Amino acid sequence: MAILDILVTPHPILKTKSKEVEKIDDKIIKQIKDMFETLESLNGVGLAANQVGITNRIFVMNVTADENTKGYPPVAMINPVITWESEEISDITEGCFSVPEQYAGVERPDIVKVKFLDMDGKEREEEYQGLASHCVQHELDHLDGILFVDHLSPLKRNMILKKLKKMQKERML
Ligand code: NI
Numbered sequence: 001m002a003i004l005d006i007l008v009t010p011h012p013i014l015k016t017k018s019k020e021v022e023k024i025d026d027k028i029i030k031q032i033k034d035m036f037e038t039l040e041s042l043n044g045v046g047l048a049a050n051q052v053g054i055t056n057r058i059f060v061m062n063v064t065a066d067e068n069t070k071g072y073p074p075v076a077m078i079n080p081v082i083t084w085e086s087e088e089i090s091d092i093t094e095g096c097f098s099v100p101e102q103y104a105g106v107e108r109p110d111i112v113k114v115k116f117l118d119m120d121g122k123e124r125e126e127e128y129q130g131l132a133s134h135c136v137q138h139e140l141d142h143l144d145g146i147l148f149v150d151h152l153s154p155l156k157r158n159m160i161l162k163k164l165k166k167m168q169k170e171r172m173l
Helices: 028-041 131-143 154-172
Strands: 046-048 060-061 074-086 087-097 099-107 111-117 124-130
Touching: 028 046, 028 060, 028 074, 046 131, 060 131, 074 131, 087 131, 099 131, 099 154, 111 131, 124 131
Parallel strands: none
Antiparallel strands: 046 060, 060 074, 074 111, 087 099, 111 124
Protein backbone atom coordinates (compact mmCIF):
# COMPACT_ATOMS: atom_id res chain seq x y z
CA MET A 1 0.00 0.00 0.00
CA ALA A 2 1.06 3.58 -0.41
CA ILE A 3 0.30 7.02 0.93
CA LEU A 4 -0.74 9.23 -1.96
CA ASP A 5 -0.09 12.95 -2.53
CA ILE A 6 -3.10 15.26 -2.17
CA LEU A 7 -3.86 17.85 -4.83
CA VAL A 8 -4.66 21.33 -3.57
CA THR A 9 -6.91 23.94 -5.20
CA PRO A 10 -6.60 25.51 -7.79
CA HIS A 11 -5.35 22.23 -9.37
CA PRO A 12 -7.47 21.62 -12.52
CA ILE A 13 -8.11 17.92 -11.70
CA LEU A 14 -10.16 19.08 -8.69
CA LYS A 15 -12.51 20.80 -11.18
CA THR A 16 -12.83 17.68 -13.36
CA LYS A 17 -15.97 15.55 -13.53
CA SER A 18 -14.80 11.99 -12.89
CA LYS A 19 -15.71 8.93 -14.99
CA GLU A 20 -17.68 5.88 -13.86
CA VAL A 21 -15.73 2.74 -12.94
CA GLU A 22 -16.56 0.00 -15.45
CA LYS A 23 -14.76 -2.93 -13.87
CA ILE A 24 -13.59 -3.53 -10.31
CA ASP A 25 -10.19 -5.12 -10.94
CA ASP A 26 -6.97 -5.44 -8.91
CA LYS A 27 -5.95 -1.92 -9.88
CA ILE A 28 -9.17 -0.48 -8.44
CA ILE A 29 -8.81 -2.53 -5.23
CA LYS A 30 -5.23 -1.26 -4.81
CA GLN A 31 -6.42 2.31 -5.42
CA ILE A 32 -9.05 1.96 -2.69
CA LYS A 33 -6.58 0.45 -0.20
CA ASP A 34 -4.11 3.27 -0.91
CA MET A 35 -6.89 5.84 -0.47
CA PHE A 36 -7.87 4.33 2.91
CA GLU A 37 -4.23 4.35 4.00
CA THR A 38 -3.85 7.97 2.88
CA LEU A 39 -7.06 8.97 4.70
CA GLU A 40 -5.82 7.29 7.87
CA SER A 41 -2.42 9.00 7.65
CA LEU A 42 -4.25 12.35 7.54
CA ASN A 43 -6.76 11.49 10.30
CA GLY A 44 -9.46 12.43 7.81
CA VAL A 45 -13.12 11.48 7.38
CA GLY A 46 -13.31 11.34 3.59
CA LEU A 47 -11.17 11.29 0.47
CA ALA A 48 -12.20 11.33 -3.19
CA ALA A 49 -10.16 9.83 -6.04
CA ASN A 50 -9.50 13.07 -7.89
CA GLN A 51 -7.92 14.51 -4.73
CA VAL A 52 -5.11 12.01 -5.34
CA GLY A 53 -5.13 12.66 -9.09
CA ILE A 54 -7.31 9.75 -10.25
CA THR A 55 -10.45 10.80 -12.14
CA ASN A 56 -12.74 7.83 -11.48
CA ARG A 57 -15.89 7.84 -9.36
CA ILE A 58 -14.59 6.44 -6.06
CA PHE A 59 -14.40 7.85 -2.57
CA VAL A 60 -13.56 6.44 0.84
CA MET A 61 -15.07 7.55 4.11
CA ASN A 62 -14.38 6.82 7.78
CA VAL A 63 -16.46 8.75 10.31
CA THR A 64 -15.94 6.31 13.19
CA ALA A 65 -13.82 8.76 15.23
CA ASP A 66 -16.80 11.05 15.86
CA GLU A 67 -19.10 10.12 18.75
CA ASN A 68 -22.24 10.93 16.73
CA THR A 69 -21.29 8.91 13.64
CA LYS A 70 -19.19 6.05 15.04
CA GLY A 71 -21.96 3.61 14.11
CA TYR A 72 -21.34 4.04 10.39
CA PRO A 73 -18.64 1.58 9.30
CA PRO A 74 -15.77 2.74 7.06
CA VAL A 75 -16.85 2.42 3.43
CA ALA A 76 -15.51 2.74 -0.11
CA MET A 77 -18.16 3.87 -2.60
CA ILE A 78 -17.78 3.13 -6.29
CA ASN A 79 -20.07 5.01 -8.74
CA PRO A 80 -22.18 6.51 -5.91
CA VAL A 81 -25.55 8.13 -6.69
CA ILE A 82 -27.82 9.96 -4.25
CA THR A 83 -31.29 8.41 -4.53
CA TRP A 84 -33.09 10.45 -1.87
CA GLU A 85 -32.45 13.51 0.28
CA SER A 86 -34.36 15.01 3.20
CA GLU A 87 -36.00 18.40 3.01
CA GLU A 88 -34.44 19.16 6.36
CA ILE A 89 -31.14 20.99 6.01
CA SER A 90 -28.26 20.96 8.45
CA ASP A 91 -25.41 23.43 8.70
CA ILE A 92 -22.16 21.65 9.61
CA THR A 93 -18.60 22.97 9.56
CA GLU A 94 -16.62 21.35 6.76
CA GLY A 95 -12.98 21.31 5.78
CA CYS A 96 -11.08 19.63 2.96
CA PHE A 97 -7.49 18.45 2.40
CA SER A 98 -7.63 20.13 -1.01
CA VAL A 99 -8.49 23.47 0.67
CA PRO A 100 -6.09 23.02 3.59
CA GLU A 101 -6.73 24.54 7.01
CA GLN A 102 -9.87 26.40 5.89
CA TYR A 103 -13.26 25.69 7.45
CA ALA A 104 -16.81 26.94 6.92
CA GLY A 105 -20.38 25.97 7.71
CA VAL A 106 -22.09 24.33 4.71
CA GLU A 107 -25.84 23.78 4.37
CA ARG A 108 -26.84 20.40 2.94
CA PRO A 109 -29.77 17.97 3.27
CA ASP A 110 -29.47 16.39 6.73
CA ILE A 111 -30.25 12.85 5.53
CA VAL A 112 -29.39 11.20 2.22
CA LYS A 113 -29.76 7.75 0.73
CA VAL A 114 -26.94 6.71 -1.57
CA LYS A 115 -26.62 3.79 -3.97
CA PHE A 116 -23.14 2.51 -4.82
CA LEU A 117 -21.00 -0.54 -5.54
CA ASP A 118 -18.80 -1.75 -2.71
CA MET A 119 -15.31 -3.27 -3.08
CA ASP A 120 -16.86 -6.69 -3.78
CA GLY A 121 -18.88 -5.23 -6.65
CA LYS A 122 -22.10 -5.63 -4.69
CA GLU A 123 -24.78 -2.96 -5.18
CA ARG A 124 -25.78 -1.37 -1.88
CA GLU A 125 -28.03 1.44 -0.73
CA GLU A 126 -27.37 3.10 2.64
CA GLU A 127 -28.77 6.03 4.58
CA TYR A 128 -26.59 8.65 6.28
CA GLN A 129 -27.41 11.50 8.63
CA GLY A 130 -25.65 14.58 9.99
CA LEU A 131 -21.87 14.63 9.65
CA ALA A 132 -21.93 11.30 7.77
CA SER A 133 -24.48 12.68 5.29
CA HIS A 134 -22.42 15.84 4.78
CA CYS A 135 -19.33 13.70 4.23
CA VAL A 136 -21.07 11.58 1.55
CA GLN A 137 -22.30 14.73 -0.22
CA HIS A 138 -18.94 16.50 0.11
CA GLU A 139 -17.07 13.52 -1.39
CA LEU A 140 -19.66 12.99 -4.12
CA ASP A 141 -19.28 16.68 -5.02
CA HIS A 142 -15.54 16.09 -5.53
CA LEU A 143 -16.39 13.48 -8.19
CA ASP A 144 -18.31 16.21 -10.03
CA GLY A 145 -15.49 18.75 -9.68
CA ILE A 146 -17.17 20.69 -6.86
CA LEU A 147 -15.43 21.86 -3.67
CA PHE A 148 -17.20 22.75 -0.40
CA VAL A 149 -16.27 26.40 -0.91
CA ASP A 150 -18.41 26.36 -4.08
CA HIS A 151 -21.46 26.12 -1.77
CA LEU A 152 -20.57 29.39 -0.02
CA SER A 153 -21.44 32.94 -1.03
CA PRO A 154 -18.91 34.42 -3.51
CA LEU A 155 -17.77 36.81 -0.78
CA LYS A 156 -17.05 34.03 1.71
CA ARG A 157 -15.49 31.81 -0.94
CA ASN A 158 -13.12 34.51 -2.15
CA MET A 159 -12.13 35.30 1.42
CA ILE A 160 -11.16 31.67 2.04
CA LEU A 161 -9.33 31.27 -1.27
CA LYS A 162 -7.42 34.52 -0.68
CA LYS A 163 -6.41 33.36 2.80
CA LEU A 164 -5.25 30.04 1.36
CA LYS A 165 -3.22 31.76 -1.38
CA LYS A 166 -1.52 33.97 1.21
CA MET A 167 -0.72 30.93 3.36
CA GLN A 168 0.72 29.03 0.39
CA LYS A 169 2.87 32.02 -0.58
CA GLU A 170 4.20 32.46 2.95
CA ARG A 171 5.13 28.81 3.21
CA MET A 172 7.05 28.91 -0.07
CA LEU A 173 9.31 31.71 1.18
NI1 NI B 1 -12.86 17.44 0.36
